[in-house]
């Protein structure tokens with residue numbers, strides 16, 4: 001019976017994704033962290049360590065070959081996890097989510113718009129970083145391993161988007177969201193082969209931390225699909241399995257804890273933003 | 278006449294505070310009900326329960342034949358809401374926001390028409406974040422009307438409007454009633470209630486303390502007459518002036534005002550008191566009570582009165 005009302009659900013979701021994209025471009029800070037920063041880091045890292053190669057168990061690899069997939073994944077994490085945690089809690093505290101609940105728009109469609117836009121930005125960030133790596137630094141990418149790249153990307157983006165929503169659900173006020181999101185993602189990046197590579201030489205407990213959380217599995221799965229040494233199809237099922245497991249847990253947390261109303265005392269409906277991180 | 282809203286014994290507590298304490302009323306189709314009351318009276322809580330935004334603790338509520346706590350998409354397609362405070366995606370323009378939110382309704386209004394109605398034509402393509410407070414409130418009003426609702430909830434819709442915008446939005450709202458729409462609005466402005474409402478419910482401390490047409494409410498203290506005069510600074514105590522009065526007095530600075538059911542006797546007492554002391558009562562007036570007097574006598578003037586934003590500011 002709901003179908004008789006207004007536009008179809010699919011067209012509403014598309015409409016909301018586009019609206020959120022528009023908002024994204026109009027707030028430069030989000031675009032900076034999700035798109036520009038990873039690209040800039042790739043340029044910087046290659047400029048700093050460019051001639052360097054490092055040895056894997058298979059052979060010599062250029063720094064760009066290491067940093068390109070790592071920073072592409074970091075772009076995904078920024079665009080999904082960090083941005084969603086911040087944006088959703090802001091939209092909750094400002095009372096946008098509660099406004100939506102008073103309209104016939106199913107609230108999940110609004111959410112789908114915000115999440116869909118974040119995933120779209122994650123894809124853009126990935127394309128930007130990978131294209132730069134391939135074109136400017138001759139990073140390896142093979143058609144036969146493209147499916148593995150895509151699968152890693154989709155599963156990773158899903159996991160981090162889910163946890164972005166879950167974190168928004170867990171933070172009481174929007175003021176806390178940027179700090180909490182960064183306090184999670186930045187240390188994690190250091191133990192997850194994003195900024196530095198480490199395998200054997202790192203202390204065991206650091207490896208354990210890295211292996212517990214999804215970021216390292218995401219980086220390695222994506223990197224494997226771009227590595228000149230891996231064999232097609234280059235899927236890493238166990239690591240992908242960890243991503244799926246985190247997604248399931250994140251979804252449970254988000255479903256149980258997500259609030260549409262601002263917490264009593266949260267700076268409501270007025271003074272926004274800075275989107276400060 | 279069909280009942281659009283039926284409320285019986287509605288209660289809602291926040292912890293120990295009984296914000297809504299046994300409220301009952303009906304709104305028939307096409308009627309405009311204004312809920313008046315001081316800050317914290319429970320107006321927003323009541324209205325938001327009717328909208329389905331808040332849960333209730335007890336009582337029966339039926340809105341358009343639906344329990345708003347369970348109302349789904351079809352219910353929300355028929356109502357329009359202007360919340361007392363709600364955000365909007367502020368990086369969008371007014372037009373973009375209306376397009377976005379309008380798309381979910383089965384029979385949205387024309388966006389250009391609506392923009393003109395709330396007088397935002399010049400600002401329609403500016404980002405909402407760049408609008409002034411009153412202009413943003415007009416965006417709220419437009420968003421509340423975008424679905425062409427048959428029942429409209431307006432929680433202090435004109436707070437922050439300049440006098441002209443307020444008059445203009447009154448026209449918009451009366452226009453809706455002439456189309457047969459049902460409206461529940463809360464306001465602190467007595468002139469707004471008087472102008473727009475078919476019926477006024479006065480709320481205080483979670484209860485409805487009076488309910489009727491503006492004329493009926495005025496009549497309820499109609500027998501009362503307002504006597505007012507300026508009192509010069511005096512050294513002697515005023516018990517001799519105030520104690521024998523039949524009516525209830527109140528002072529504002531040097532102005533004394535009181536409502537009395539026995540104007541002749543009270544006036545005689547006041548004037549003889551003044552004559553004995555050779556005092557001239559400047560600005561002495563004797564007039565029938567207005568809605569504001571009714572309101573103040575109902576909600577108790579000493580509490581909350583200074584921040585309840587009366588029409589005369």
Ligand SMILES: Nc1ncnc2c1ncn2[C@@H]1O[C@H](COP(=O)(O)OP(=O)(O)OP(=O)(O)O)[C@@H](O)[C@H]1O
Nearest residue numbers: 264291296314315316317318319320321322323361
């Ligand atoms: N979410 C909440 N949690 C706790 N207390 C609340 C909540 N909402 C309202 N209250 C309390 O309930 C009482 C009624 O609040 P309500 O917002 O309904 O008043 P109101 O009549 O709309 O006031 P105003 O004219 O200021 O808008 C107030 O004392 C308020 O502090």
Ligand SMILES: [Mg+2]
Nearest residue numbers: 320321322361
């Ligand atoms: Mg209120």
